[in-house]
Amino acid sequence: MTAPDEEMLMRWSDGELSPEEARRLEAAALTDANLAARMSALRRLRAAAREAFAVTVDPRDRDLARLIAAQSARKRAADDGPRPVWARWPGALLAPRVAAPWAGLAVAAFVGGLLIGPGLTPGDGLRVAADGALRDRELVRVLDRRLASEGPDGDGRAVGLTFQDAERRWCRTFQAREAGMAGLACRESGAWTVRVLAPLDAPGGEVRTAASDLPEAVLMAVDAVIDGPSADAAGEARARDAGWPGG
Amino acid sequence: MDDFQTGLVELLPRLRRFARVLRPRDADAQDLVQQTIERALAARRGFRPGTRLDSWTFTIMRRIAIDEGRSALRWGRLVSPEDETTARVEDPGQADEHLRADALAVRDAIHGLPEDQKHAVALVLVEGLSYAEAAKVMGVPAGTLTSRLVRGRQSLMKTLAAQGVTG
Numbered sequence: 076m077t078a079p080d081e082e083m084l085m086r087w088s089d090g091e092l093s094p095e096e097a098r099r100l101e102a103a104a105l106t107d108a109n110l111a112a113r114m115s116a117l118r119r120l121r122a123a124a125r126e127a128f129a130v131t132v133d134p135r136d137r138d139l140a141r142l143i144a145a146q147s148a149r150k151r152a153a154d155d156g157p158r159p160v161w162a163r164w165p166g167a168l169l170a171p172r173v174a175a176p177w178a179g180l181a182v183a184a185f186v187g188g189l190l191i192g193p194g195l196t197p198g199d200g201l202r203v204a205a206d207g208a209l210r211d212r213e214l215v216r217v218l219d220r221r222l223a224s225e226g227p228d229g230d231g232r233a234v235g236l237t238f239q240d241a242e243r244r245w246c247r248t249f250q251a252r253e254a255g256m257a258g259l260a261c262r263e264s265g266a267w268t269v270r271v272l273a274p275l276d277a278p279g280g281e282v283r284t285a286a287s288d289l290p291e292a293v294l295m296a297v298d299a300v301i302d303g304p305s306a307d308a309a310g311e312a313r314a315r316d317a318g319w320p321g322g
Numbered sequence: 323m324d325d326f327q328t329g330l331v332e333l334l335p336r337l338r339r340f341a342r343v344l345r346p347r348d349a350d351a352q353d354l355v356q357q358t359i360e361r362a363l364a365a366r367r368g369f370r371p372g373t374r375l376d377s378w379t380f381t382i383m384r385r386i387a388i389d390e391g392r393s394a395l396r397w398g399r400l401v402s403p404e405d406e407t408t409a410r411v412e413d414p415g416q417a418d419e420h421l422r423a424d425a426l427a428v429r430d431a432i433h434g435l436p437e438d439q440k441h442a443v444a445l446v447l448v449e450g451l452s453y454a455e456a457a458k459v460m461g462v463p464a465g466t467l468t469s470r471l472v473r474g475r476q477s478l479m480k481t482l483a484a485q486g487v488t489g
Binding site for chain 1: 323327330331334335336338339342343352355356359360363422424425426428429432443444446447448450452453468471472475476478479482
């Protein structure tokens with residue numbers, strides 16, 4: 076073979092030669108001490124580089140792992156979702172904002188621009204306008220004023236999570252025990268617009284009690300809509316006192 | 323966690339290693355890993371399943387490091403070599419005592435390479451990427467990657483020979 080150049084030797088040491096080329100080079104080294112020395116020096120350099128930067132166990136990786144794990148389903152849903160799914164729904168008012176997770180909810184029905192969870196017919200207990208604006212005065216009052224820490228009012232209306240969507244609109248989950256429903260509403264044009272409604276009690280008769288205990292359909296909607304962490308008690312109070320700015 | 327997140331967690335030790343090549347100071351390397359993770363999480367839409375997560379993440383880290391280097395230059399905050407040496411000796415994050423003197427010399431020699439050669443050496447020799455993958459991470463044609471590798475390696479061998487480190 077012709078005298079191998081530096082690049083060829085380097086390729087050999089990095090495993091970039093074909094098996095055939097490598098065999099030929101190694102055969103040549105058997106009778107060429109100088110070549111053999113150059114090849115061995117390249118191999119040693121590679122090994123030394125790996126030793127110089129050995130993989131180490133670092134306690135800080137645990138914090139980073141937590142950071143990675145903390146990326147919730149909402150981000151995944153927002154990022155992974157084939158967004159145009161909703162373009163197929165006629166009159167899909169909520170289209171781009173509630174994305175992929177719903178695709179798996181075969182039982183959900185989409186009525187008048189509102190996604191209705193399983194087991195519900197529109198008009199059940201809560202008054203909602205065709206554009207999704209919440210018309211139930213008592214529930215509007217609860218969403219406007221009530222803090223999660225205050226628990227349910229006398230008729231079992233309570234708010235759960237408070238957070239902002241990607242367009243910095245405030246959204247809150249709610250339960251309306253008397254109406255038997257839970258849902259998610261966001262501020263749009265100065266009104267609470269219902270994004271999703273679902274029966275409060277699971278079909279099996281299991282009763283949800285805690286305000287944080289929301290039907291899966293609502294949790295999925297939260298995951299799809301939320302952008303950033305949900306508000307803590309102070310953030311919730313500030314947003315309320317500011318009149319839910321941004322939507 | 324989904325596959326993407328699990329993959330990132332499993333990559334952490336290698337990300338830290340790559341960061342230690344790009345940033346000699348332990349605190350800087352840690353910052354770089356953290357920023358890379360944050361950006362990878364935010365940019366996960368850009369990752370195509372079925373492609374290599376390590377290459378994708380190295381690309382992000384390298385870009386952050388380059389951008390940072392530029393802004394450091396702009397702000398005149400470049401650390402003098404003396405500072406770096408002092409910082410390394412005092413650095414508890416670097417377990418120097420476990421390294422053979424030769425490996426230590428190799429590490430310093432790699433840190434001393436020009437950026438482009440250093441990145442090529444780090445990706446191929448340290449991380450074990452193929453030339454094709456390394457070229458993709460660096461955004462250069464394969465031929466460019468190869469010549470950077472040749473020059474980087476020759477320079478390393480020269481530096482180490484001058485110090486009497488034969489490897």
